[in-house]
Amino acid sequence: MTTLTLAEWTSYAEEHTARVDVLLAGHLERRTRREAHPVEDFLFTYYPTRPNQLRVWHPGPGVRLEEAAAYGDRRGYVVVNGTASLDPAEIERRSDSIRWIRRLLASTLDRQPQFGCFGLHEWAMVYRTPDVRHASWPLRLGAEGTDQVVESHKIGCSHFDAFRFFTDSARPLNTLQPSRESQPVLEQGGCLHANMDLYKWACKLMPFTPSSLVLSCFELARDIRTLDMRASPYDLQPLGYSPVRIETPDGKAEYTAAQRGFADRARPLRRQLVDLCDDLLG
Numbered sequence: 001m002t003t004l005t006l007a008e009w010t011s012y013a014e015e016h017t018a019r020v021d022v023l024l025a026g027h028l029e030r031r032t033r034r035e036a037h038p039v040e041d042f043l044f045t046y047y048p049t050r051p052n053q054l055r056v057w058h059p060g061p062g063v064r065l066e067e068a069a070a071y072g073d074r075r076g077y078v079v080v081n082g083t084a085s086l087d088p089a090e091i092e093r094r095s096d097s098i099r100w101i102r103r104l105l106a107s108t109l110d111r112q113p114q115f116g117c118f119g120l121h122e123w124a125m126v127y128r129t130p131d132v133r134h135a136s137w138p139l140r141l142g143a144e145g146t147d148q149v150v151e152s153h154k155i156g157c158s159h160f161d162a163f164r165f166f167t168d169s170a171r172p173l174n175t176l177q178p179s180r181e182s183q184p185v186l187e188q189g190g191c192l193h194a195n196m197d198l199y200k201w202a203c204k205l206m207p208f209t210p211s212s213l214v215l216s217c218f219e220l221a222r223d224i225r226t227l228d229m230r231a232s233p234y235d236l237q238p239l240g241y242s243p244v245r246i247e248t249p250d251g252k253a254e255y256t257a258a259q260r261g262f263a264d265r266a267r268p269l270r271r272q273l274v275d276l277c278d279d280l281l282g
Contacts, residue, residue, distance in 0.1 A: 003083070004059070006067040013057035016211050020055045023218065027051070038134045038236065039229045043221055049203040054218070060210030061086060061279050076207040086208060091280050101201050102277035104184045109270050113190030113263050115256050118246040119231035120155050121162040121193070124170035126233055133165070140235040140243055149233070149247045158186045159193040190259060192228050195266035196221040201273055208280055213272055220265055227258050 004012070027044060028051060030037055044051070056074070059065065064085045071077040071084035078087040091098070126132045126139065127150045139146050150170060157163050160178035163171070171177075178186050187194045199221040202214045229236060231244040231251075244258075245251035 001062055001064055001085075003064045003066060006065075009057075009059065009065045009068065012059070016057040016215075017055050019215060020051075023215070023222075024051050024054070036136070037239070038137060038234070039225055039239070039241065040222070042225050043199065043218065047200050047203065049199075049206075053203075053206070054214070056207075056211075058207040058209065058211045058214075060213075061208060061276070074207065091208065095281060098205065098277050098280055101204065102274060102281070104187060105201065105270050105274045105277070107184045108187045108189055108194060109267070109274060111188045114156070114158070114188050115190045115259050115263075117156055117158075117191070118153065118252055118255055119192065119228060119244075120150065120153055120246070121157045121159070121166070122228065122232035122234075123150050124155055124157070124166045124173070127167045127170040127173075129167045129169070132234075134234055137234045137236060139233045141233065141247070146233045158188055159191050160186075161197070162193045189263050189266060189270070192224050192259065192262065195262050195270075196224045196228075198266060198269050198273065202269075205273070205276060205280075209273075209276060213269070213276070217269055220262070220269065224262050227255070227262070231255050 027037075027040055030041070064083050065071060066083050068084035069079055069082055072079035076087055076090045077084050078089075123146060126143075126146060128147055130143075132139070141149065150173065154175065155170070155173050156175045157166075158176055158178060160180055160183050163174060163176075163178045166174065176186060189195065199214070199217040202209045202217040206214065226241070227244065230241050231246050235243070237243065243251075244255050246255050
């Protein structure tokens, strides 16, 4: 166990809060204007973690905080004589969830990443339907051109939470039929959504996850979301996002290079989350 004095841990907490405020400034400013953003708002509309939850600093396992009575009001902590630490009873209560997350992350870590999907999941979500997820933004190639891209490619989406948004017409075109049950068997480290979801798993493990790891996963998810939407069928150039034209050879090469870079960034974060689960379950 490491014990931090009040001055030490409040310094870490203040640095964390300042970092979060910089990351969230644009989103919070738009929220006051009730202005939606199809790229930057995703981490707050798709994932359940709220900005105020991110602003709370968590030291992670093996750390005690002196003069931290306020942590007694936070789930997952126990305070004894003014010193706060993670509550072993809370870890035990959530052990089944921790084991499931660990299984998913470890199996993904051990599986060979795949880099041939070209982000076609977003295209399959608007295939042969007038109902698009981002109705305020036009399709770059129009409805007919978008459908032609889907029909002229092999679609091999391995991620259930992307596949479940495919249109009814697009689902049979996928070479895989992912389900929640098959997620630990199919998920692989080249998938943008699997790597974006590291942020989700880091948050689901809070308050056990060190906040520095949560924010590293957040930053990775934010950058992946940018590529995800640049490679999507939507025309987001008015927002400053140049398209990655995955329907062309150059666009495919650009997408795959970025995808490999994200896989390299995700691998050590996934390993840290697996190690965290092992620490909690050990």
